[in-house]
């Protein structure tokens with residue numbers, strides 16, 4: 001038996017990731033979801049994403065994104081899915097409008113904070129994942 005594996009403390013290989021656990025499928029070593037959905041809180045997080053976007057759509061999306069951008073994408077997708085379940089009509093757009101109002105109020109009060117700039121960066125990031133052309 002070749003024992004080239006280095007880590008002794010990890011017990012990861014045996015249990016499926018949160019996504020595969022939710023989908024009741026076998027988790028492979030190259031599973032696209034494994035780095036982002038742990039077996040503990042992953043299933044609940046993935047349930048919302050699967051309900052809103054569908055597991056195969058999300059895996060296709062992640063494959064199109066460079067690996068270093070994927071954690072950010074998963075965070076955004078998870079956020080969007082939660083918002084979409086809470087508010088099926090507007091989803092995170094409702095949050096965006098609320099933030100937009102807050103930003104314009106605070107930007108008048110504290111112009112030096114540059115909240116508008118931070119906000120527009122955030123919207124650009126959101127739009128990148130949604131492939132829309134607001135900016």
Ligand SMILES: [Zn+2]
Pocket residue numbers: 016017018019020021026027028031032033034
């Ligand atoms: Zn998996």
